[in-house]
Amino acid sequence: MEDLPDDLYRQGLVQLALGWNAQQFLPEIVGFNLGYEQLPLHLLITAYELNELGIDPYYFTLHVTVDNADTGHARRACIAAWENAPRIDDGGEYWRRVRAGARLADTGTSTLDVIRSFDIEAEVVRILARKSPSGHGAHSDFCKVAGRSVNDWLSRPQDMPAFLAALEQARWIQRNRPAEESRFWQLLQGERAEMFGVFSPYELQVIHDWLRGPASADGASFESVAEPGKPARRMSFRVAERLRTSRGARPDPGRSAQELDTDLMLFEQRYPTLDPAAQHELLVQAMSPGLHWTPLGLRATRLFLGR
Structure with missing residues (x-):
């Protein structure tokens, strides 16, 4: 942040x-x-x-x-x-x-x-510059790009634009093509991805979209693999929920996480035992900016509206 x-x-x-x-x-x-x-x-x-x-x-x-x-x-x-x-x-x-x-x-x-x-190329540069202190020293000097070792490139965050250009010149990056065609992407994702886990899902999505160029307008996830001739579009949340229900699948763990929320459990136990003034005070506390987005905050919002 x-x-x-x-x-x-x-x-x-x-x-x-x-x-x-x-x-x-x-x-x-x-x-x-x-x-x-x-x-x-x-x-x-x-x-x-x-x-x-x-x-x-x-x-x-x-x-x-x-x-x-x-x-x-x-x-x-x-x-x-x-x-x-x-x-x-x-x-x-x-x-x-x-x-x-x-x-x-x-x-x-x-x-x-x-x-x-939002400039996606500038965001890719920012991501690499932010990662460079962690990556510097973690690569073998055997690997060189444009005559410089990867460790040397990563020693200077301000060199990331030139590093990306050098990777593209060396064909490690192929812009405006499916991400899987770039050797750089194969290091990040795949069965033998040597750099798996280095980038967060957000960072992977940015790099994925940057590599694909205009084709990324289809909204495809970096995790999806398109069938030949078909766009790899994400399934919407509501469609996924309907499919799970129709197949008789168990609820998504993310949906039931609310039941395991300690703050919410304590709130449900305590709230009915309080007098109206104390209930109001507890609801206001639960709807504060730091808690409003949590399951507890959502529950408190519903109760507050019903008062």
């Missing part, structure tokens, strides 16, 4: 600053919440694309429903803005600050900014 651009932390920093100074900036917080709780287009896109990638989109589809503008969080944010408005005057200063807070909800790098700024 330490190598991420500072701008990616801007939105989180704004939220922390408002949270720590709530008494002085309550109208801005009301406005921030008003803007933040409106159902955004990127949430719908995220839910759709996660399903396409074979990932359970439930966390995001849940927020599509709970954030609805009729009875959900978006509606509650509107009510909060009206309820906090001054009644004695026209509230001009209040609404000015609310609008300023709403604009703060759009600060930082947006979804479209991230998409537009």
Whole structure:
């Protein structure tokens, strides 16, 4: 995380600053919440694309429903803005600050900014540069590329663009071709992949897509193998779930992991024994940013909405 651009932390920093100074900036917080709780287009896109990638989109589809503008969080944010408005005057200063807070909800790098700024070749270079300190000294000096040993190449992270060019010149990398045709890829994946486990699934997918070039638009996973003449497209999450159900297969371990979540088990035991005020406090704690994405956080969100 330490190598991420500072701008990616801007939105989180704004939220922390408002949270720590709530008494002085309550109208801005009301406005921030008003803007933040409106159902955004990127949430719908995220839910759709996660399903396409074979990932359970439930966390995001849940927020599509709970954030609805009729009875959900978006509606509650509107009510909060009206309820906090001054009644004695026209509230001009209040609404000015609310609008300023709403604009703060759009600060930082947006979804479209991230998409537009992504350069896959630059990401491959970044991945190799980050790996180079670990790989330096781990290779035999017998292997040379463009007259330099691999260890020598990896001793200078800034040389990674030239290293990639040298690998391509030496035919270890063949761009815009199936990844399996590159000798470099065969080192990463396959029955005798000498570098198996060196790269994370995300890093492998980036390298795989970079090697394939425009053909990677089909969304094929680096783990899939296409039949001749057919695209190696991922099976969507919902299709995979239906197939498992139709075959009478046992539930996916990932789906039942919730049942083994220690925090959730303790919550289920403790929650019914508390008085309403203590229940409310426990729900708020479970919905905090650090826990909201967990099975415990999702369970607390459902209970909170039903109160």
